Each structure stands twice: as structure tokens, then as C-alpha cells.
Amino acid sequence: MSDDPREVPPDAHLLAALRHAPDCEAAPPPGLSALILAQARQAAATPPHVPWARRWGQALQALDRWLPRPALGGAVATVALATVIGVMWRGGPPVERGEPSLADATVPVAVPAAPAQAPAPAPLQQAPAGDSHNEAPAPQAPIADTRKAAPPVRSARPAQPAPPAGSAPPARAAAKAPAAAPAQVAAAVPEAFRSAELADVLASAQTAASGAFAPASAPAPQPLAAVLAALRDQPATVQVLAGPRNRPRAEAPLASAEAARERPVAGEHLTRKALASAAADTSDGHEWLAQVAQAAEGRWQPVATPVLAAGEPGHVIQVGGVPAGRLVLTASGVLWLPSEASGPTWQASLDASVLLALRAQAPRR
Amino acid sequence: MSDTPVSDDVLMRAFAQGDATAFEQIYARHHAALYRFVRRVLGPACAAQADEVFQDTWLKVVKARATWAPQGAAFRTWLFTLAHHRAIDCLRKSGREISVERDEEDEAPWEPAAAGAAWSLWPAPPATSGGAEDQVFWRAAGQRLLDCLDTLPAAQRSVFLLHHEDGLAMDELARVLELGFETAKSRLRYAMSKLRTCMGAYLPGVAQGSVREGAAT
Numbered sequence: 158m159s160d161d162p163r164e165v166p167p168d169a170h171l172l173a174a175l176r177h178a179p180d181c182e183a184a185p186p187p188g189l190s191a192l193i194l195a196q197a198r199q200a201a202a203t204p205p206h207v208p209w210a211r212r213w214g215q216a217l218q219a220l221d222r223w224l225p226r227p228a229l230g231g232a233v234a235t236v237a238l239a240t241v242i243g244v245m246w247r248g249g250p251p252v253e254r255g256e257p258s259l260a261d262a263t264v265p266v267a268v269p270a271a272p273a274q275a276p277a278p279a280p281l282q283q284a285p286a287g288d289s290h291n292e293a294p295a296p297q298a299p300i301a302d303t304r305k306a307a308p309p310v311r312s313a314r315p316a317q318p319a320p321p322a323g324s325a326p327p328a329r330a331a332a333k334a335p336a337a338a339p340a341q342v343a344a345a346v347p348e349a350f351r352s353a354e355l356a357d358v359l360a361s362a363q364t365a366a367s368g369a370f371a372p373a374s375a376p377a378p379q380p381l382a383a384v385l386a387a388l389r390d391q392p393a394t395v396q397v398l399a400g401p402r403n404r405p406r407a408e409a410p411l412a413s414a415e416a417a418r419e420r421p422v423a424g425e426h427l428t429r430k431a432l433a434s435a436a437a438d439t440s441d442g443h444e445w446l447a448q449v450a451q452a453a454e455g456r457w458q459p460v461a462t463p464v465l466a467a468g469e470p471g472h473v474i475q476v477g478g479v480p481a482g483r484l485v486l487t488a489s490g491v492l493w494l495p496s497e498a499s500g501p502t503w504q505a506s507l508d509a510s511v512l513l514a515l516r517a518q519a520p521r522r
Numbered sequence: 523m524s525d526t527p528v529s530d531d532v533l534m535r536a537f538a539q540g541d542a543t544a545f546e547q548i549y550a551r552h553h554a555a556l557y558r559f560v561r562r563v564l565g566p567a568c569a570a571q572a573d574e575v576f577q578d579t580w581l582k583v584v585k586a587r588a589t590w591a592p593q594g595a596a597f598r599t600w601l602f603t604l605a606h607h608r609a610i611d612c613l614r615k616s617g618r619e620i621s622v623e624r625d626e627e628d629e630a631p632w633e634p635a636a637a638g639a640a641w642s643l644w645p646a647p648p649a650t651s652g653g654a655e656d657q658v659f660w661r662a663a664g665q666r667l668l669d670c671l672d673t674l675p676a677a678q679r680s681v682f683l684l685h686h687e688d689g690l691a692m693d694e695l696a697r698v699l700e701l702g703f704e705t706a707k708s709r710l711r712y713a714m715s716k717l718r719t720c721m722g723a724y725l726p727g728v729a730q731g732s733v734r735e736g737a738a739t
């Protein structure tokens with residue numbers, strides 16, 4: 158009995174009477190006690206069945222007794238937080254919905270595509286505006302515009318593996334349709350060298366130009382885009398070699414226009430080569446290469462049978478030690494001869510003064 | 523070796539793990555008091571059901587061996603609470619349970635104005651075992667008390683028995699019976715007042731003679 162003042166003390170006389178009551182000696186019948194004890198023994202021989210709800214209740218009660226401890230509570234909270242963060246990051250880092258970054262910019266307009274039905278050796282023409290997948294966008298669209306209005310391209314379509322040379326799908330045949338070379342991309346290259354954000358945009362453009370879009374389109378009208386992309390991403394892997402290192406392209410019988418249409422374009426091929434390249438060569442002709450690309454912007458046209466005069470060895474462009482093609486300054490302009498079976502030949506007409514300046518600045522042995 | 527008896531909690535855990543002898547020890551400790559409690563709560567009118575209530579109470583203990591935990595109450599308290607609920611159920615089914623709401627809504631139980639007026643003509647309760655004459659007197663008083671208990675509502679009877687026989691404090695009594703503290707206290711005070719009146723505690727000259735007459739009858 159407690160010392161609580163509210164406690165009611167027992168009545169001593171009632172208590173004494175209760176203890177001396179005649180039924181104080183009452184006891185359960187022996188048979189009843191034997192029955193209860195027998196049932197208890199039988200129950201003790203079998204494991205008790207504890208319902209799940211009761212087990213969970215006991216576990217929660219035990220947890221409730223332990224959780225108030227600061228150390229254990231902190232540990233549980235840490236594990237819970239780590240679990241939540243792990244679940245949130247399971248599919249990658251969360252996308253921030255703030256100001257759109259240049260990394261998210263895409264360049265569908267920087268990926269000119271020729272109409273599927275366009276004639277193969279047709280001269281340079283403007284693709285009609287419309288479907289961005291099957292029709293060529295405005296080839297003169299500056300790269301600044303691509304930064305503004307481009308939807309995300311990083312995850313739009315997965316990169317497709319490079320098809321083996323000479324086994325291009327039929328849809329690629331139509332890709333030979335002449336499309337204007339987006340010389341603006343090349344023009345923006347020097348600036349892109351200084352801007353990592355623009356470099357990302359260019360990478361996206363080159364990835365798209367490598368055939369990630371619809372196969373019916375004609376990517377990479379800029380012949381040097383892939384080289385420039387490699388130059389931007391890993392400048393050390395691009396090498397501009399002067400002199401006749403390789404066999405001139407003119408000496409090898411070039412394929413006919415139809416065969417050339419069946420080959421993958423140079424940009425696609427070279428871009429993949431550039432991306433796959435890991436070598437670390439050095440060269441001092443990078444700037445000259447960028448100048449050539451800038452001078453030839455908007456002037457590139459495919460050439461079925463290039464004519465090379467004697468004494469025009471050109472400059473071999475190597476990406477990661479692998480020859481990507483040859484750049485030849487001819488009497489009327491510049492000629493881009495991709496490496497064998499990697500694409501058609503491209504020609505850009507240049508002014509005499511420009512040619513003269515390019516020749517003067519060309520790297521020499 | 524220590525002679526300290528093993529607690530009921532330890533025995534229950536041992537019984538839950540399959541030790542049947544632990545249950546035998548618990549049964550030996552509490553079976554007589556529990557059987558007496560059940561008989562007194564049920565009263566003579568339902569005495570035939572005392573064995574059934576007693577057995578059911580112990581079977582509940584057996585079934586609950588794995589889930590039982592000493593949640594602030596002693597095993598004995600839990601045991602008597604089980605028996606109380608089972609006995610009240612039995613009384614309800616028999617139609618003998620009397621509501622105590624009317625009592626508790628009326629005025630306070632009657633108490634003598636003078637403190638110590640009760641039992642003034644009664645002999646002092648024996649500390650241990652008195653003489654033969656005292657034994658006869660108190661045995662007759664006990665029988666009279668059992669008769670008086672039978673006139674109480676079952677709820678008041680249970681409260682009085684748990685408080686006086688099992689020794690539960692008021693707060694514990696209120697908790698195990700799921701009553702408010704004041705409600706439990708009120709029931710106890712009503713029960714004690716009625717029992718004193720029934721026993722003749724306030725009537726001068728009634729003390730020993732009336733009790734002896736009651737015991738003789």
C-alpha cells in the first residue's frame with residue numbers, strides 16, 4: 158500500500174474479519190488443480206504460437222525503448238536519410254529545374270539533314286523548313302541560335318554504333334543529298350575553344366551530326382566538323398602534317414557518285430574516330446586548320462571526281478594518330494579528301510587572296 | 523545459496539520457455555487466494571460457477587505465457603484482474619450483476635460524524651492468532667462479512683476484495699480495472715461504508731452479541 162495521501166487505508170476490522178472468514182481454507186478441488194496443471198504441462202511441451210501482430214508489437218515496444226537513446230536515434234536517422242537519398246539518386250542525379258544551362262542546349266538546327274528524296278549529286282541547296290528529322294534545316298543557322306532554341310539532345314536518342322565501311326544502310330544512301338555545310342559551326346570553333354559551355358554545345362552538335370538522328374537525314378555537311386570537334390575536345394590528338402605523307406587521294410580511283418552516296422559521310426566517320434581516339438599527339442597546325450574551316454564556311458560542296466594538280470600534296474590531318482583525311486589547297490580553293498572509304502570529297506572555292514594567306518600560314522615541314 | 527524465492531516474472535518466463543515446473547510453482551503460490559477471490563466475487567448465488575471461472579483464469583495464463591510481459595503490474599495483480607473480468611462476465615450472463623451507477627450518482631456514503639465511532643464497541647483486531655474465544659468471534663465476524671459482501675454490487679465487491687485481500691493500491695486498482703481514480707476510490711468507500719453498517723460497526727451494544735448470534739445461526 159502506498160503513502161499516497163489520496164490512498165484509502167484498509168479497515169482493520171474488515172480485514173480481520175476477512176482473514177477469519179470460513180472460506181479462508183477453501184481450495185479448488187484436487188481434480189480441478191490436476192486438470193489445470195496437466196493442461197499447463199501439455200502447453201509447455203509445445204512451443205507457443207505468437208501471432209505476427211504480437212511479434213511486431215513487441216518489436217516496436219523494444220524499438221520504442223531503445224530509440225530515445227541519442228546515439229541509436231542518430232544512427233537510425235542517418236540510415237533513413239541515406240536510404241532516402243539513395244532512392245532519389247538511383248536513376249542519376251536529380252535534374253535541376255532552374256535556369257536552363259548550355260549543357261542542356263541542343264542543336265537540331267546544327268544538324269542539317271537533306272531531304273530523303275533529294276538527288277544525290279545536286280548542287281548546294283536550301284532544305285525546306287519543316288520536319289527537323291527528315292528535312293534539312295536552315296544551313297546558315299548560327300550556332301548562337303542553336304544554343305537558344307534547342308531541345309535537350311543528350312538523352313534524346315542513344316548514340317548508334319558506327320556501321321562498317323561500305324555497308325551503310327540503304328537509308329544512308331539518301332544522306333548524300335547535298336546539304337549546306339554549317340560553316341557557322343566552324344566559324345565558332347575558336348570561340349568554342351575558350352568556352353567550355355560552347356564546347357558542350359559543339360559536342361552535342363557533332364554527336365547529332367554523327368547520325369544519331371533519323372537515318373534518312375544527311376548529317377555533317379561540314380566536312381571538317383569532326384576534325385574540329387576532335388580538335389576542340391582533345392586538341393593534342395589532332396595533328397596537321399605538311400607534305401605528301403599519304404598516297405594522294407587523286408591517285409586512287411574515287412568511287413562514282415552513286416558509290417560515294419552509299420558511303421557514310423566523313424563527319425560521321427571522323428567524329429567517331431575522334432571520339433574513340435585517345436592518343437596524345439601534338440601539332441602546331443591547329444590554328445591554321447581553324448582558319449581554313451572559317452574561310453571555307455558555307456562554301457563546301459561535294460565533289461565526285463576531284464582533280465589534283467601536281468605539287469599539291471596537301472596536309473594530312475590525323476586524329477589520334479589515325480589519318481582522317483587530307484586538306485589540299487588547290488588553285489581555286491580547298492579540297493578535303495577524307496581517308497579511304499570514309500566519305501566523299503568536299504571542295505570549297507576560295508578567293509585568291511584568302512588562298513594566298515592560307516598558303517602562307519600553312520604549316521611546313 | 524540464497525533462499526530468496528524466485529519471482530513470478532522469472533517463473534512465467536521459464537514457463538514460456540517450456541518449463542512446466544515453473545507453472546506449478548506459480549500455481550502453488552496463488553491458487554488458494556485466487557480461488558477464494560473468485561468465490562467471494564461470485565457470491566453464494568454463483569458459487570457453482572467458481573470452478574469454471576477459476577479454471578478459465580488459469581488457462582488464460584497458460585495461453586498468454588508467450589506474450590505476457592510485466593508491464594508495470596505484478597503477476598499477481600494481472601492474475602486477479604483476469605479473474606475479476608471473467609467473474610464479472612459470468613455475473614452478467616447470469617443476470618445478477620447490479621449496476622452501481624445509481625449509488626455513485628447519489629450522495630456520498632454515510633460516515634459517522636465522530637471520527638473513530640466505528641468499531642468502538644468491537645474488540646481490537648488480533649495482530650496474529652488470538653485466543654480461542656477471539657478465534658470464534660472473528661470467525662463469526664468473517665461469516666457475517668461474507669453475508670454482507672453478497673449484498674454489495676459486484677463492482678464494489680471486487681474493488682473491496684482487490685483492495686483489502688490482494689492489497690492493491692488505489693492507483694493500481696484504478697488502472698487494472700480501467701477506472702478513473704476517483705471512481706475507484708468512490709466505489710471502495712461505498713463498499714466499506716456499507717460493510718461497516720451491515721456489520722453493526724456503528725451500533726452500540728450490537729457488537730459481540732450480534733456477531734455471535736449471527737455466527738450461531
